[in-house]
Amino acid sequence: MSALPWLEGPLTTMALCWRLERRDGVTIGLTAHDRDLAVDGLRYRAAPGMTPSAIRRSDALDADSMDASGPLTAGAIGEVDLLAGRWDGARVAVFAVDWTDPGAPMALGEGTLGAVETADGAFTAELRGVATALERPVVEETSPTCRARLGDGRCRVAMAGRRCFARVVAADERRLTLDRVEPSADAYGAGKLRWFGGANAGLDAAIAASDGATVTLERMPPLAVAGGDLVELVEGCDKRLESCAGRFANAVNFRGEPYLPGIDLLTRYPGA
Structure with missing residues (x-):
């Protein structure tokens, strides 16, 4: 017997959900279902226009990726906030739930928001998987200037009075x-x-x-x-x-x- 029986049968009760957490701590939930859902204490607002592309996942070293698109709404993701950069680098988790009993989500992917495009009152956002970290250089290049950031763990300058x-x-x-x-x-x-x-x-x-x-x-x-x-x-x-x-x-x-x-x-x- 499947651990997720709601995926079996001729008619499923699956709903897609997105959890988005900005760098400033603001967290919202969106669902493609036509009604709001409560999952793990967070209310996922109904956003039927939200549609994901095919989710590509593998056990290779290639970066997982996905695109999500949907309408711009003042109560969720507004065009002003997108253009201002408030959603740059936001953490995203995508999962599916049984909308009749959303207590056991099935993870589909997670990562950060990449390139965001807006047009005609809608947006398209790229989801970069955690494997994209493997594309970064593994060692630093030499440079005549300091590569540390003022006050970080390598610099160690106290910033309390600065x-x-x-x-x-x-x-x-x-x-x-x-x-x-x-x-x-x-x-x-x-x-x-x-x-x-x-x-x-x-x-x-x-x-x-x-x-x-x-x-x-x-x-x-x-x-x-x-x-x-x-x-x-x-x-x-x-x-x-x-x-x-x-x-x-x-x-x-x-x-x-x-x-x-x-x-x-x-x-x-x-x-x-």
Whole structure:
């Protein structure tokens, strides 16, 4: 006897479900069934327009993949959120359940959201399986600059005093004027700005440079910026050995090879 009897017989009671968890912790459930379902404490909203492509799974080293498409709805996945990047890298689990008794789900695939396309009020999203991690390089390449991220486990610089909150006073193209001044020259250059208020709440932005009470972003956020929006500023690092030693006193943890000859050795000559 099958462990999943609802898959047998001339008429099945199968419903497909998607569990999506964004990087900021927001989690939603969608089902292709015509009624909402409750599975493991999460309500899966009815989204009959959600349709998956064929799910390809294997025991080889090739990456599993699947595409899912459906309508854009304000209560589930909105076009604004997709374009703003809130769903980039979201974790996705796809499974099937018996809609008459959704207590024993059958896993079909899991991974993260990849490329997302929107058109005519609908979206198509690529699901990248966990095997895609095997496509990444297994060793790092040498580089004259540091490969660690400021404050991570390899860098080990304490970040407790290198973050602060501020409010936006004015916004002009990529430049923001804030209500507080940086602690040192270009302290937030190559750092990060996190939006805690306003239309862009939950998004991150890379900082190109900072000067006094202004910061210049690599690019403006997708939604409008208003005065009074709360942001968090995180100091950055230009990843040079001189900065690591002089500014952070952390040369012992520098993760680069500034004196290793590279391909530019061929272009060097006396007086260059």
